[in-house]
Amino acid sequence: MPKRVLIVDDALFMRNTLRDIFSSAGFTVAGEADDGVQAVNLFRELKPDLVTMDIVMPYKSGIDATREIVQFDPNAVVVMCSALGQESLVMEAIEAGATDFIVKPFRGEDVLAVVKKVLGD
């Protein structure tokens, strides 16, 4: 069965880019969220295999959303998508329970390399 991904980013541009990366690698994009609140709601609803999580978003940051998602499901696989210069936020996200991270700008193969490793493929 293809793995199901929930893509969380406030920029439609990034969501579309990630969706293309995952779709072309045989993943199913189960849902997309553009802020942390929606991310938590969609996670509960969709129970995806993987979440890619932007950090800086309106209403609820990716860090708080990750914390709530991991509280809801301690086995949730959440990969933070951070920009250069956000290392301390990434570290905070890891403390909050994020599984791993990728740093923007990324290439499709960078994303897939990390994702495959954290999913144990």
Place this chain on the structure above:
Amino acid sequence: MPAASHKYLTLFVAEAAEHLAALQSELVRLEQEPPTAPLWDSIFRRMHSVKGSAGTLGFGRIVDIAHAAENLIARLKAKKDKLERAEVDLLFAATDALVKEIVKLDKKEDDEETITLVDELAKAAQALPDPGAAALRTPSPPQPPPVADASLPRLDVAVFLSKTCAAPGARALIVQRKLKAMGTLLEMEPLPAQLMQQKGGARISALLATLTATDEVRAAISALPEVDEVDVRMAPAARPPDERRSPPTPPPAPIVSPAQAKVRPQLTPPAVEPDELRPESTVRVRAEALDQLLDQAAEVMHGIARLREAAKRLPESAAARMEGDIDRLRRTARELHGRVMSARLTPFSSLTERLPRAVRDLAHRLGKQIELDVQGTDVELDRAVIEALGDPLSHLVRNAADHGLEDPDTRLRAGKAARGKLTVSARRERDKVIVEVQDDGRGMDAAALRRKAVKSAALIAEQAEALSDDAAYELAFLPGVSTRDDATDVSGRGVGLDAVQRKVESLGGKASIRSVAGKGTTFVLELPLSVSMANLLLVQVGAELYGIPLHRVLLTTEYDLSARGGEGFEARSLVVMGQLVRAYGLAKMFGLPSLAPPGPRPFVVMEVDGIRFAVAVDRLVGQEEAVLKPLFPPLDRVRGLAGATVLGNGRPLLVLDPRGLAELSGIHNPVKPAPATKGAA
């Protein structure tokens, strides 16, 4: 991937432009009010979002500027005291530079301006303490040294992080977490926090007390991304002295990293219920797609109108059934049209987003203090109205800042606050939207306006004197009448108030002025909610068809003027309902050839502001319901035209503006008649 050909380039440009427009307003707010954490967060988030997407597209210069600006923003937020004007100016400069970059994304080479700006931003940031670094320097509270059962095997673990690792601190944290999951982590060198902001290729060594086999530990750590090599071996029996000192059995205390210990600023304000704030989910559609949809919906309606005509020629029994079907179809088409129209609704905020920045710059340039208050930003108007309103609105704002509001000294002398207030508001009233631009400045000078109107030959002295003050204010809408003698580089010599009025009326709206000497002036624009469906009377002049809005048409009649002086008449009078009405030739007005033979001709009698006049045409063609669209340059400058529409057969149709026609004919002075003269018209 090559940026220029990226399939989401347009999307990136649209999103970035939105962020940058909002940034402008937020930066102005920074200057005007004590900045709050949510405001800073929003500013940071916008800059950050532009940077993130631009990086993926490989737009290095945008990333450089946004990154430098982001750094400065983070430090400014942490700095508690007042912002320097120069600091905000730099952020404005960064925003401007980003706008410029996004406008011309294809330019390849680095230009010096960008490099200088990035340097300046970096310099300004360096002058401020780095909140992240400060947190790192803060020593974490002393932790009891981690201890483990002395009988557990010790493993020496060496981890080599990949050279391409972009965040070694974060990567080390993941390694640390993984190790802790397998046993008690007694030592780690360097600690994740020490690797922060280092480049990749770091070596981490750790001492782990665990029952897990070396191979298993190696496999677990090797499975992590960005880990090049892992070396795990049993540690020699001799341990550092501190371990021997530690008590043998207390429960293992976890290592607390500095990242955990320090308090970080909240990214988002937790106080508000987030669900209430989140806008409903939306889909982004190209504006042109909606235009096309609207055109097609209009075309369907025209097609239905033609069907209806055709049905009239059917035998009566068939016609009745057919007409019933056509009516149902027409209702559906109308509903479809209505839905497309509402999808085109755009919030007023899309017009006002740029105002704070514009007003700030104006105030600096004019040496005035201006407080801008924008209200009703969520009021929605049709996109066409919004687009057409941009220029008039910024004109009115410039006008108010330049002519309306006084400089601080003058205001203080007049007993007012030094800071002038400029309010731009929108509100919905039934099927209309009222947009007001209000200042609390000096107000208009009715006497001066009367003098100017006479001087510019728009009125004769008696007419001018007969005008009430309220009516005299409207003289400002006349071309060439200005409220001040000195032209300024900001708003010129009253240039364009006539253009404002023309534009608003071409949208089917109305512009008016309220003013109180010494108290201020309000420009009121009454606008239709949408470019509306108009019922048009189709007339033919020469080879062309024109539409006349039926709501202005009083009646049509036929009259033979040739009998009373031949063709080529300038103006004649007709008797309409017992009243003499001036008549004009439409062909003559627009300088068109008339193909009508001498003899009786149709006249369309119209009424504007209580004034009736008649216009001769060659032929009355019929009636049609049409979607009126505003005209675009240069047609929008032609007086007497209100808009355009496309007929069912694809033929474009110009729609006449009765008010403009009346002005062209000279019968209607663009000043509202004062109450005293109204009855006579």
